[in-house]
Amino acid sequence: MNYWTAGAAIVCLSISSTLLLAGLSWMVNRQQHRLPLAYLLALIALAVLQSLEFVYHSTDLFQHWPFFLKLADPVVVMIPFCIYGYIRALQGQNILARSRRRRWTHALPVLLVAALAVPFWSLPPEQKIYWMLAGRKNHDLWEPITLYGNPYLAI
Secondary structure, three states: OOOHHHHHHHHHHHHHHHHHHHHHHHHHHOHHHHHHHHHHHHHHHHHHHHHHHHHHHHHHHHOOOOOOOOOOOOHHOOOOHHHHHHHHHHHOOOOOOOHHHHHHHHHHHHHHHHHHHHHHOOHHHHHHHHHHHHHHHOHHHHHHHHHHHOOHHHH
């Protein structure tokens, strides 16, 4: 376990959790701005989820609980949508209120990442751990099959 990485992960988790609680308090007290705050709370909740995943990987908890490997990834890809929705909500527009096609357009990244993760999720726990550790040890193993040589995307 890398203690510096684990420390950074815990700091990120603490900050994002504090922001989530502050955002919830702000939403309860300021009811006239519900839509922008809903997108902001969703963004902060995704940051908390990403921080939890960071703690999970940096402390090697995936070796003890491999079930949680890559479960958060489909939801975390909604971070750009939450930023976009927050900006549009500040301008007075609700991007999800218009058409069903637009909702599916914004949900498509979640469905795509989930579909791409199904083969990994269906692996036995030992194989999941093996591939996570192989990607961590030998970055050259992932170079031919990843976009722009990013080892994390291959897993």
